[in-house]
Structure formats: structure tokens, C-alpha cells
Amino acid sequence: MTTTVRDVVTVAAPPPGPSWGTRLRGPAVFATIAVLALVVAPLLLEPFRLGLLAKYLCYAIVALGIGLAWGQGGMLTLGQGVFFGFGGYAMGMYLKLHDAGGDLPDFMVWSGVEKLPGLWVPFGNPVLAVVFAVAGPVLLAVLLGSLVFRQRVRGAYFAILTQALAAALVILLVGQQGLTGGTNGLTNFFDLFGQDLAADNTQRGLYIVVAVVLGLLYLLAWQMVRSRFGRLLIAVRDGEDRVRFLGYNPATVKTITFAVSAGMAGLAGALFVPVVGIISPALLGVVPSLELVVAVAVGGRFSLAGAILGAVVMGYAKTSFSEQFADGWLYLQGALFILVMTLAPKGIFGVAAAARGMIAARRREPA
Template identity: 85%
Template structure:
């Protein structure tokens, strides 16, 4: 009888072995990045005319800022509405160098128009290009470290932190507009002609600037991706999801958030320094509350929980603004606001979240269908359960 039961019960399937990510999964990310990098560095300069290539370089500068916002907001939960301040610091640092270089030892043109008779002491160090580039990154980082040390130690977060950064952007604009002889006032700094001895108006120079911007974006993306995957990145996500719990475990969330905020500020400053020679202007209108909000909207549309989504959102929103504003100059802002509301309400994870959800749904259906087919094949192979001859004997 025991032999009969043993032969009637089909053998249990072997337990699946515990395996790590497959080779295909490990190569998927680098393969996609390589494809996009080749497309940006090789195909775009060959296929796009100089004007369109210059616009793409402008969008990539915004994408660098968006990458920092995705790191601070998406991974760390810090809604920064004042990234334009750091973007402006980097932009003005590079603009000051370019103006002094074009002046050739004389006063910049806007100072002459404003009645300034002697070069301000604040401007003198920016005659050195190395100092200007270093300050474009170090200045925003130091300001973010100071602000973070003051704010995060007081456990200011959420909407309060967002309002504080927004107020900082508004105050910076007022300060820049009021210093006509020092900053160019409302007009800002413009009319740049040379960069390191190269004519900025030449197509070859603009093509080279595009390649530099694209390469910088690629390197920063890889560094940010590595940071997110490190232990520091996991701790940052844990602080986003439960700051009090992380504090109870013995970590100091203020330090982690301050460092992340400083890194995002440095990215914004570097983007501003690249933006000035690409576009040819830096003014208070480019670093106020509205531009900062537009960058946050772009990150939300692309997907704030994904670094690639933040970059994609900045490029798409920049292209959309250029395209739609040509036909709907007054209606673009309303369209942008409506798009932000729809994304936050219906797709909080943005476009990349929708793509991930669709991919998971397709994978689940494929796996379910595969299991059904395997079950049918197993049932057909087993056939009817028949007692073994030795059992009957």
C-alpha cells in the first residue's frame, strides 16, 4: 500500500537555486548608457545643424541641474526650489571671466555705461580662468554647506525647507538687480566674444562646447549613479523614507543631507558655468523662482526617483518649451502647470515610473503564461496516474 501511494504522488520539483543578477541584467544598464552616449557624442553633432545643436547643449546644461535635483529630491527627499541660485553663481563666475577677457584690461562695457571708474575688487580674481572655474563649483558648494549646516541641524524639512530655498532665490534676484554697476542689473552679463582664445560665434567652438557639456553630463551621471548605489546612497534613501528611524539607529541625517545638498549645488554651479558660453548670457531672470520651479517640474515629469528620468525630463521639457512657445507663447506656462499637476496626481513616479510599471506588467504576464505552458506540458508528460507493476504485485 505504501508503494502504491508513493507511485501515485508525483515527485516534488527541485528547489530553485539562489542566483544573483544574470549577465544580461548586469550589462543592461551599461549598454543603454553606452548607446545614449554614442548617440549624444557622435550622432547629434553629425545630424543636427549648429543652431539645433546649440539648443541641445542648452538642454543638457539644464539636465545637469536636474541631475542634482534628482539626487537631492528624488533620493533624499529634499525639495529644493532654489537651485537657480547655485546655477547663477556658477554662471556669473564664468560670465565675469569672459567679460574681463573681452575687455583686455579695461572696464567691462556695462560698467562704463553705469559710470564705474575703477574695477571693483570683487571682480579682480575672476580675470584668472582657473579661479573662475573653481569658484563656479566651490562657491555653490560652500554656500550649500553653510545653508545645510544651519537648516538641517534645526530639523527643517519638507515644505519649510522648500519655502526657505525659494525665498533664497527671490532674495538673490533682488540683490543682483539692485547692483547695476557690479552685476549688470536686470540685463545681467552678455556680449561674450572669446573663450580661451576661441571665437564663441564660430560653429566649431559651439560644437566643441556641446561635446564638453555632453561629456560632463555623462561623467556626473555615472558618479551620481555610483553614489546612489553605495552605502551612502542607501542611507540617503532611508532618511527620505524615515528620517526619525535613521536617527534612532545612531546616524546623523543632518550630515548626510548637507553633503547631498552640497553635491547637487556643485552640479548646478558647474551647469551654470557651461551654460554661459553656450547661450551667451546670464541674468537674474535665469536664476529666480520661476526657473527653479521649472526645473523641479521637469524632474517630476521625467521621474524624480530615477536619475535617468530627471535627465530625460529636463531635455524633454526644454524641447517642449522651445517648440510650443513658438506657437503658444502665452499658453506654455499654463500647459506646463497642468502637466505638472497631472503627473503628480496620476503618475507620481513620472515617465520613467510609467515605463517601469509597463515593463513589470509585461514581464508578469509573460512569466504567468510561461508557468501555464510549463504546467500543461508537465501534465501531458506525466499522463494518467497508473500504479506501477511492482506495486500491483
């Protein structure tokens, strides 16, 4: 019997629905994690550790977009740092202008700049800065996707292209000392919408905002995957040529998904800047982009929740290893990746799914 892609994307008569316990399991787990993140974590963690968790959640937003593009759509993107940097620099430019109070930012004074560049003028408005942090990456992804996917560039070629884009952006930022801060980037932020960024209450509020945004984006991505568009996206991942022969346009599907993942990365960058207090080329080059892909692979790229879990686990491991083993933490981080990929190619969530399958199979066996 031959199965066509139309069987995947066509809405047919639904099979018998799952039990109420199965239907409620997902929302119950999501609600439990939301309570732990929004209520328990701010009460139990000291401000420094809570700030670290907020940073991990910013990376988790980027990882969610990678999981959507790579895990569900088969687009291995190695340059999400580009979109993360767009959002981060947009927010950083607003914060520097706000702190300067109408004068030139400090690094421009040190660099000999006498007049505010025209590129910086729109970012004095916080609304425009936030809009550009999301719309800029989306528009860039749409432009890139329209050019690349229509030419049927995919696989390793697409991955290398996005990686080269990240490297080119870093070179551009480093070379524009008076415009972008060069290697040092943008830092020394003091105020956000009238709130002292160094205050514990402000950092706690930022953590809650990041956690809420991550939860909403996860629900958006989850609904997107479960929709008819999501089934078409998975069909493109598994058989792009067959989807094209059936009359669909894979380039459009991939471009939309790539743009959504880019918007997530841009929003994560905008949230990252007030949480961490810096945005620099070192945070959005090739290596950080690869680390996020590794985190998604560790968590499980075929699961949206796995991508988030992988980003948090890898972020925590990186912090813990660097605190306890300052000289060899990179080797320990690499060993963790090799261990997971060797024993569990589908990541942590793949192990959990296999365990659930074994338990369910044993329960169905006759006594």
C-alpha cells in the same frame, strides 16, 4: 515581522545576482545614449538646434542634482537657481574681463564705474573662475545645510527657505547695476580661451563638453546612490527619525548630498554661459527653479535618468510650444505637467518601470 533601518543600511550577504543580460542592460543603454549624444546629434542637427540641445543638457545637470537631493534624499529644494547663478556669474565675469582686455567691462562704463571693483579682480584668472563656480555653491550649501539640517528643518519649511534664498539673490543682483549688470545681467561674450564663441565649431565643441560632463556626473551620482552611503540616504528619506535613533547623523548625510547637488548646479551655470551667451537674474530666480523641479517630477524624481529626461523633455516642449503657439505656450506647458502628474505620478520613468513589470509578470505566468 518588523523591518528596521539598519536592515537597509547594513551590508548583508548579497542575494543571488542577476543574469548577465540584466547586468549588461544598463551599460548597453548608457553606451547607446552616449553614442547618440556625442556622435549622431552633432552630425544631424544644425548649429542652432545643437545649441538648444546643449542648453537642455545644462538644465539636465541641474535636474540631476535635484533628483539626487529630492528624489533620493527627500530634500525638496526650490532654490537651485542660486547655485546655478553662482556658477554662471563666475564664468560670465571671467568672459567679460577677458573680452575687455584689461579695461572696464562695457556695462560698468555705462554705469559710471571708474575702477574695477575688487570683487571682480580674482575672476580675471580662468582657473579661479571655474573653481569658484563649483566650490562657491558647495561651500554655500555646506554652510546652509549645517545650519538648517542640524535644527531639523525639513519638508515644506526647507523648500520655502531655499525659495526665499533664490528671491533674495535676484533682488541683490538687480540692485547692483554697476557690479552685476542689474536686470540685464552679463552678456555680449565674444571669446572663450582664444576661440570665437559665435563659430559653429566652437559651439559644437561646447556641446560635446556639456554632454561629456553630464555623462560623468550621472555616473558619479549613480555610483553614489548604489553605494552604502546611497542606501543610508534613502533610509534618511524614508525614516529620518529612525535613522537618528540607530546612531547615524542624518544632518551630515543630507548636507553632503545637498552640497553635491549644489556643485552640479554651479558647474551647469558655468557651462550655460558660453553656450547661451547670457546670464541674468531672470534665469535664476524662483520661477526657473520651480520649472526645474517640475521637469524632475515629469521625468520621475526617483530615477536619476528620469530627472535628466524630464529636463530635456520640458526644455524641448517649452521651445516647441513657444515657436508654434507664442500666445499660449505656458498653458500648454502647464497642461503637459498636469497630464503627466495625473496619469503618472511617478513620472515618465515610473510608467516605463510599470510597463516592464507587467511584461515580466506575464512572462512568468505558466502557459
